[in-house]
Amino acid sequence: MSMFADIPVGVGEVYSGERIRWQDTHVEFGGLRVPYKFELVKVRGISEVEDGKVTVIGPDIKDLEPQKSYPLGIFIEVAGSQLEEELEGVIERRIHEYTNYIEGMMHLNQRYDIWIRLSKRSFEKGLNSFHMVGKIYSRLFKMELPIIERIQITFITDPEKVKEMYDYALKEYEKRDARARGLKDEEVDAFYGCTLCQSFAPTHVCVITPQRYSNCGAISWFDARASARIDPKGPVFRIEKGECLDPVKGEYSGVNEVVKMKSGGEIGRVWLYSAFGHPHTSCGCFEAVAFYIPEVDGFGIVHRGFAENTPIGLPFSKLADSTAGGRQVDGFHGISIEYMRSPKFLQADGGWERVVWVPSAILERVKDFIPKHLIDKVATEKDAKNVEELKNFLAARGHPIVKRWEEKAKVEAVARPAEEKVAPPAAPEVTAEVVAPVGISAAVGGFRIILKNAKIKAERVKIIRAKEK
């Protein structure tokens, strides 16, 4: 008999990756519409945890009005003779995995940013209480991580209590992040990888180094090391660094080999510290997106909680769509907030000297970690709402990016006279034909054409079906 026979919906890996659209949602917890939400794991002494206890503070699922969004806190306390505080982050990240194992439940993001939906279908099947969700968590956690001897779970939906605990949770996350600061990539033999998000982004592999926190911002190098030790067959694994092929871009032979294998051959090279060329892949759980703005030759960064448009006229959600899915997209880069505090943050692209726009809430969180002379030179939503305003702000404040513009202008000015000597021929009328390589079929994904910053004008475009030979 299944260990979930008393649960009215299916539970298992097979349900991971299920997307629940708003019209199919019974209730939603967290997400953009709700300011206070969190999930937190704390390690306690053995006598402080009542094994299997599930508590709901505030209305339970069945008491909530359908088709609305609610605050939620998930607070899990665990105990075990071998459990250490160091493991809290990785145990907490498993909430994502195990919630997604539940038929009709979708969990996205992490920590203070969780977003959970329960489908109408599963609610109608009888999944109408957090007591059931707690039972599922208890059994999965203890089965998959036997190091957990006792577990008790509290779900909080009372808005006042969620807010109160939210502040406590933020302090706990900061304590964890601070513990992991200071260690350098060069001081360790191995990095760690995580493929937990492959259920949503099958080719995504997080590479976690001392100076590059995971994209979700929930797993540091220390957390990953602890996770790989207690659960060697789990989603977090050791990566031998191998040879350092480029210390500035952050390319390692060991990373390339492992990422290639874990991405099913899709991703062959990774530059850990660049958003161009072979950037680290982005799943969908990243806390923020760094996006290249060609008009100013710099990066904007926007986080998930920012509801307005960025200066390029797009909100986080649209930029996230262009970035996510386990791909390497030139100039679009999923990152964690903690990585913005790293001395290696986008180091191959110029680091903070290349960052031109950041929401004020994020600037406030990282300002102690960015070079002092840049703090008032990086624009926020208060300074620039579009690219024109951004350009003016950067020029007025003397942002280092202005030097890049000047250098580029000089190079163009030198190149121009030479070009003028030989008048370019008038652009000929071109008939272009794109032929798919023989043998490629839609079954293997066809082919992709990506045009960036391209302006295409055509009188007429004809697409002609190729004749069978």
Ligand code: SF4
């Ligand atoms: S974002 Fe990366 S580290 Fe975080 S859970 Fe997903 S794969 Fe793992």
